[in-house]
Amino acid sequence: MRAAATRGTAQEDSPLFIASLAKCFQVLEALNTAGRAVGLTELARLSCLDRSAVQRITHTLRVLGYLRQDPASKAFRLSGRMLEFGHTVLATDRVRERAQPHLEALNRRTGETVNLMELEGEEIVYVLRYPSLHAVSVDLHVGSRLPAYCTAAGRAILAQFEAAEALVRLKAARRTAMTRFTITDLTGLKRALETVRAQGYALNDQEAFLGDLSVAAPLRDPQGRPLAAVNIAVPTPRWQLHDVLHKLVPQLLKTAAAVEKDLRSL
Numbered sequence: 001m002r003a004a005a006t007r008g009t010a011q012e013d014s015p016l017f018i019a020s021l022a023k024c025f026q027v028l029e030a031l032n033t034a035g036r037a038v039g040l041t042e043l044a045r046l047s048c049l050d051r052s053a054v055q056r057i058t059h060t061l062r063v064l065g066y067l068r069q070d071p072a073s074k075a076f077r078l079s080g081r082m083l084e085f086g087h088t089v090l091a092t093d094r095v096r097e098r099a100q101p102h103l104e105a106l107n108r109r110t111g112e113t114v115n116l117m118e119l120e121g122e123e124i125v126y127v128l129r130y131p132s133l134h135a136v137s138v139d140l141h142v143g144s145r146l147p148a149y150c151t152a153a154g155r156a157i158l159a160q161f162e163a164a165e166a167l168v169r170l171k172a173a174r175r176t177a178m179t180r181f182t183i184t185d186l187t188g189l190k191r192a193l194e195t196v197r198a199q200g201y202a203l204n205d206q207e208a209f210l211g212d213l214s215v216a217a218p219l220r221d222p223q224g225r226p227l228a229a230v231n232i233a234v235p236t237p238r239w240q241l242h243d244v245l246h247k248l249v250p251q252l253l254k255t256a257a258a259v260e261k262d263l264r265s266l
Helices: 019-034 040-047 051-064 080-091 094-110 152-158 163-172 186-199 241-263
Strands: 067-069 076-078 113-120 123-130 145-147 202-205 212-220 226-235
Touching (some): 040 051, 094 123, 152 186, 163 186, 202 241, 212 241
Antiparallel strands (some): 067 076, 113 123
């Protein structure tokens, strides 16, 4: 769970770090991860905090309007006010704004799931998503997060960093196998990033989800720094690797180039 992330990093040891504020976000992240109303005792367990601290935090957040509490069960859930933050994040994302018409067109042409992802720490975040016209095996949404090291979009972005910085990021990641195909060793991941740099796109063959083929191309600013990645994801029952490479990759690269051209006018 992200709410129970490892504490004691160099940043958290800084005198500027506000521990009480961090605990507040542990509670919010625990509720977000649970995806349902949660009582005080369970919320303390999910957020890895003591019950009295969670009681004070939830009371404050409820008074401020960021939590709702069921009158009967006393369980807490996130309020609609939290949606304001998500809306503002998306509305002010200029990369998302410029990419939107291009990704929508790519989705119409292919009939497959098209995503825009951005890197945040060790994870990629879905900031724009156009679902397939067909049934899919992976149900994700805007705001979903996945590890960067084992996803096509994550590798497409990581490969744009200098090799030394990319290695630092890979070493810092919690590299847990998500399927039997997931590459977790540093040697294999370094080789995967070298392949991305050589061919201009990343391929993920069931490393994040069984039955899921994914290709991604990076989006860079005029200085070559990574901004995001465009991704197409398809299920293996309907697509073979050969067809993905020959039918989808050319369209993916063309779309990424068009988005980058628009971004240069920012």
